[in-house]
Amino acid sequence: MSVESCTEFLLSTRDPGDLAQQLKAMTGLEEIVLLGRRNGYSFSAKELMAASASLADGAPAPARPGPPPADTSFLHYEYRIADLPGFEPVAAELPRLKIRPPSVDLAELAADFREEDMWSTSLSPADPRFRAWYRKATAEPARLNGSGLPVNRGFHLVNLDEHVAHPGYGDYLAAKNRVVTALERVFGGEVRFSGSLWYPPSGYRLWHTNEDQPGWRMYVIDTDRPFGDPAQSSFFRYMNPRTQEVVTLPESPRTVRFFRIEQDPEKLFWHCIVNPTDRHRWSFGFAVPDDWMHRLRLPA
Numbered sequence: 001m002s003v004e005s006c007t008e009f010l011l012s013t014r015d016p017g018d019l020a021q022q023l024k025a026m027t028g029l030e031e032i033v034l035l036g037r038r039n040g041y042s043f044s045a046k047e048l049m050a051a052s053a054s055l056a057d058g059a060p061a062p063a064r065p066g067p068p069p070a071d072t073s074f075l076h077y078e079y080r081i082a083d084l085p086g087f088e089p090v091a092a093e094l095p096r097l098k099i100r101p102p103s104v105d106l107a108e109l110a111a112d113f114r115e116e117d118m119w120s121t122s123l124s125p126a127d128p129r130f131r132a133w134y135r136k137a138t139a140e141p142a143r144l145n146g147s148g149l150p151v152n153r154g155f156h157l158v159n160l161d162e163h164v165a166h167p168g169y170g171d172y173l174a175a176k177n178r179v180v181t182a183l184e185r186v187f188g189g190e191v192r193f194s195g196s197l198w199y200p201p202s203g204y205r206l207w208h209t210n211e212d213q214p215g216w217r218m219y220v221i222d223t224d225r226p227f228g229d230p231a232q233s234s235f236f237r238y239m240n241p242r243t244q245e246v247v248t249l250p251e252s253p254r255t256v257r258f259f260r261i262e263q264d265p266e267k268l269f270w271h272c273i274v275n276p277t278d279r280h281r282w283s284f285g286f287a288v289p290d291d292w293m294h295r296l297r298l299p300a
């Protein structure tokens with residue numbers, strides 16, 4: 001195993017082809033390690049991080065995205081997946097994407113639940129109480145997982161792409177690849193997964209900005225069952241960077257949401273996701289082209 005082997009692998013994925021296409025469906029270290037191994041490259045998750053960092057050092061900075069399509073007060077857009085043209089194949093794959101890998105230890109996840117972390121999502125990121133909590137939380141040393149990598153406290157959920165050692169992974173990966181193909185047809189440009197997340201009951205993603213990955217993001221959201229009471233649902237919450245108004249979006253199954261991640265310190269898009277219900281929630285994130293709305297031929 002070596003960083004050199006990993007660097008060689010990563011460079012080979014820069015050429016258009018099957019490897020590059022498969023990589024668009026992958027966000028987890030472990031599945032990229034597995035993809036490398038299946039193609040004759042041997043490296044660990046730690047070596048993958050080291051190789052990615054060294055390649056990024058020498059690479060030109062990614063182009064900053066252009067301005068939003070219009071100076072609009074809309075910071076998010078939501079649709080029912082059934083209403084989006086060309087999304088039929090994506091909707092059809094949802095049952096194969098919404099997996100619960102048997103390698104996930106839900107009891108261990110539940111033991112990591114922290115009430116004060118969940119509470120932090122009820123505050124505005126502009127609230128001094130949030131700032132104080134955030135400073136304290138980020139100063140605490142991170143716990144290490146079984147691979148010796150730091151556990152990000154901001155995620156109380158399951159990253160499906162970090163679970164490759166279960167019998168269903170092959171079918172799940174094949175479904176992700178088909179979704180990339182379907183979405184590239186819809187958007188007429190490159191689409192890649194940005195995260196495949198399972199939020200079991202009481203799952204959450206704490207306030208964050210994703211400022212290191214600017215651009216438009218699309219999330220396909222679904223649950224195991226409809227919410228009994230629409231007022232008791234999972235939700236997406238964000239802060240309007242201009243007005244500092246906190247907006248909470250109650251969720252329904254089979255929804256597609258778009259929002260834009262900014263890097264400008266004045267425009268950071270603080271957001272969090274909480275599933276305070278007994279339902280299971282999944283969200284599949286994608287980096288989509290800036291002109292996605294035009295591509296979908298939707299009215300702005």
Ligand SMILES: [Fe+2]
Nearest residue numbers: 208209210271
């Ligand atoms: Fe995010």
